[in-house]
Amino acid sequence: MKNRVIQFIKRGEIVTLCNVPPTRTLLEVLREDLNCTGTKEGCNEGDCGACTVVLGEADGGKLKYSAVNSCIRMAHSIDGLALWTVEDLAADDGTQHPAQQALVQSHGSQCGFCTPGFVMSLFGMYQNHVVQGEPISRELAQAELSGNLCRCTGYRPILEAAQQMEKLPQVRVDEPDLLQKLELLAQAGRGLEPDLAYISPRTLTALLSARAAHPDAQIVAGCTDVGLWINKMHKQFDKVLDVSKVKELRLIEDTPSHLSIGAAVTLTDAFAALVADRPQLHTFANRFAGLPVRNSGTLGGNVANGSPIGDSMPLLIALGSRVVLMSEKSGQVVQRELPLETLYTGYRTNVMTADEVLAWIKVPKAVEGEWSRVYKISKRFDDDISAVCLALNLHQEDGLVKHISIGVGGVAATPVRALQTEAALLGQAWTQSTVQQAMASLREEFQPISDMRASSTYRTLVLGNLLQRFWLESQGEQQINLESFTLEGEPA
Template identity: 60%
Template structure:
């Protein structure tokens, strides 16, 4: 290892103790540190790519005056990203004084899993425990619905027990004598950790101008946000990086603000927080948001990372294009704003200059005009935790039976996320009826030249594009029974 790969000490709180680990390589994962360096083998490795949830741990971070807990996948999370945070594994629930359990005692989550026979081989169980622990802490004393449990467990795969006893256990845990985390004790322990934002191969700037200075000084450095894409380059492609710049602590990028008719989402805001706000503005996005990966991935990954990564099958871009979002790029030279569809120049290529970063996503706030429709359709092989074969998002405003405004974003149809401009033109100003929709569906089928790959054939993609526009037409005619977007809200419980 050469000098440029030396890193600052990695400090985090576990079981009430401050740990400080030296010489942790920049791309070492949190799972490796826990299992290999700290011998915490209760954390399991299944897929190593964020898909199974066996490696789920909970991290705790000060947000304002409070402690925010999030279940994340430790297998694809870089260890240095938890510097200054608290970490719990399933083994820590009985060992953390802030939980007050006697050594070897069971937390209500664990007791409920025992009571409901919710474990057979047990390999997945530590991950389930941690997703449920985060839910338990989040939920307070309110009984938990089966739907909320499904969402909390959306990133955890169990191959032998079956989900009915797991969901039963999640509901039962709320009935057992309560064990609550002493959040003030954890916050006190976190307060002892001074931020270090300088030097070494893993940089974690705290202010936007420092971030931009580092970006300009190290144009070859690997930027990471939630690491849910980059983590796989490490675990599956064994990539190493001379320098990593982690943007998750940049204060200016950690907020969602609403002003001047737009919502501004900072690049360090995790997907789950971004989607929570978007669902408040557009409740019809409820299911679409829940179908983006699983909760632990959304708890780490960011909207900015999805946009910057620029995958043609990324899910947020069709939505953001339909919502007419702008991407705000920043460098030491200043800021510039582009419509999202103009950001991409080719397969995973964008207008981002070597010294620039994605700083914000600006989304126009919904207007109060009547007869507006927003539908986001995700077609994938699995219902949950799967990447799209195709994604189509349509925003429509009708007035006096005509299309007054329409914008359409599409994914899985070209080398980049795309805007369906020809289809928009075929709809704009036209009477909203079956003939118009049929004609526009033909345009939509011909507007792109999708490829055939393991997710879907080109023909299938073209056919389905037209069908999705037809589906919107039927939905506007009151056929909500056809609304497959509502599946998942309880029907699989």
């Protein structure tokens, strides 16, 4: 298998790399091949943010900037994009970028491991907010720095630096020039031949043909799960099929009845659409990993990966979502649509055949009178994986439960729907005594395991308690959820 050429733009110049193996990470290329050692390796698993870089891509005639973790990003995935590392921010005469100056002035610079990552997240924030004339609130700074950890000291000066950036003289990227160069790279159309080790189709037709021809290739999207198999489990793949550049799968179709989210839509964009439809999901969306992971990872990757503690599936199940699987058979496109909860057959196994890909996730939109909530229980508030996740969607009529769907994570080998508890609730009066019986039913319905995230007893107990919280919230008790508290701990 041939390794295709990778081309991207760094500091205004086109960088060309040859012979990069399919599973070589962007961080390895930066540090070992390009000698850009400003980007650091901390955890090598997407958790700490030391390796944060910023990517730029053309999006509807504008540049879209995304801070991502280079340690779990395959180098081939940045073909055709613009890249900034911490070396690229200062001007040619050495003048610091506002992201750097603000950090220095706020006494926010810390050790050489975490600081470059913080600077790059600040740069991403600068491009996405300051340059657009949007002020950076403390809450926004905290949300956007949630993927950057410092193991030793305080975050206050760094959060202050985020808010100081807008007060410094503005520095602008030459976007017209960059967009022109990106267009040149796009026209070159390199690396689309079928016999390559890293196949990155641009269209759905090309993806389905590639899947049919290479059922043995490892599919990747944002690589935020697969990157860990490579770095931590030392898996190597001879052939990789990257779905992240397929233009049809990067779209969100907004119809009166549902959102049809392409499998390659990033978690950032998918959650933005879901939150626009159901604003109560805002906190939950921000608690899915940290921003750099959400900027790379896709909704399709989360669903296809099928982890029992994956966050989006309980929510999507409760909302009645369906998935569309597609393949090419004898030159014809074949598709099937199924309820999300029926996708899974066991621990990280599903009904997808070797020639199929997940193409769309169809999420019914909010309807008047629905009461839906999702609760994530994890050891750490930010950037942590769920121990238990419970999502519920309720419709009442005349005080009776007309419809209830319940999605659960962390209690079985797959994300599941709590069918027994739904049946116990359906048609009943929505009262405390009904809910207490349903809590008992929910606790009996699953037999979770004990692991490092939580014991079986804790998971069972908390599951019922979350149903009680749902009931209390439905009765107007708002002080029991995290959204009712400000960062300072004062009720809003």
